[in-house]
Amino acid sequence: MADEKHxxxxxxxxxxxxxxxxxxxxxxxxxxxxxxxxYDLSQRLIAQKVLAKDTTGKLVPRQLFGGIKVLGLVEAxxxxxxxxxxxxxxxxxxxxxxxxxxxxxxxxxxxSMIDAGIQEGDLVIAERTNTPKVGAIVIAEVDGEWTMKYLxxxxxxxxxxxxxxxxKPIHPEEGLRVIAVVKGVIRKY
Numbered sequence: 613m614a615d616e617k618h619x620x621x622x623x624x625x626x627x628x629x630x631x632x633x634x635x636x637x638x639x640x641x642x643x644x645x646x647x648x649x650x651y652d653l654s655q656r657l658i659a660q661k662v663l664a665k666d667t668t669g670k671l672v673p674r675q676l677f678g679g680i681k682v683l684g685l686v687e688a689x690x691x692x693x694x695x696x697x698x699x700x701x702x703x704x705x706x707x708x709x710x711x712x713x714x715x716x717x718x719x720x721x722x723x724s725m726i727d728a729g730i731q732e733g734d735l736v737i738a739e740r741t742n743t744p745k746v747g748a749i750v751i752a753e754v755d756g757e758w759t760m761k762y763l764x765x766x767x768x769x770x771x772x773x774x775x776x777x778x779x780k781p782i783h784p785e786e787g788l789r790v791i792a793v794v795k796g797v798i799r800k801y
Contacts, residue, residue: 618642618653619662632663632671666713674705674712708796714740715795718751718760725749725760728775734799736760738792746770749794755786763790 621641625633633641639650654671657663664674709715720734728749730736738751750763754772761772761782772782 615653615656615660619657622657622663626673632673634671638671664712672712708737708798709739710795711739716740716792717798720760724774724776724779726776728762730760730775730794730797731799734797736794737796737798739795740792741790744790744793750790751792751794752788752790754782754784754788760794 618641622633622638625637625641635647635650635654638654639647642650642653644650644653654663658665658674661674663671666672705712716738717735718738720730720732720736723732730749736749736751744750744763746763746765748763749760750772751758751760752763752772759772759782761774764771764773764781766783768783770788771784772788774781
């Protein structure tokens, strides 16, 4: 059986279970009798950059779903003649995610970041960090509550600022701990 068929089975498993298979599950998916054959398959898929291993040794998708064609530019101002020209191909994981082990998705609830273009129901791509920059949109714990806001610095120290005039800035009374920086927003129409 060619690796393409194995990749199709891994994609099906991933879509069904919302996670990658273990080596034992990969062995079973491929119809192998030994875990060694499943391990060897995982190593081939890693070498082909289809899969990778995270810091705990678990399999993670790398280029599982392939690239998407980049055809050029589209005018967002005045209309212009459009020509379809293949410029490149792009893998969305590579474009959106710099550090796969430190990155996760969060679904947005509320409208406090609406003027930053982040709406309720969107997914934000968050990357864990110990060194957030002032001005970044962050995921933070403030006085025991979790929120997403702009990180700002004032005369009394760091605080959080919403991107909606209907909400007031949040100045911590007990503590402010930033755990991640928002790196992107995903919205499905």
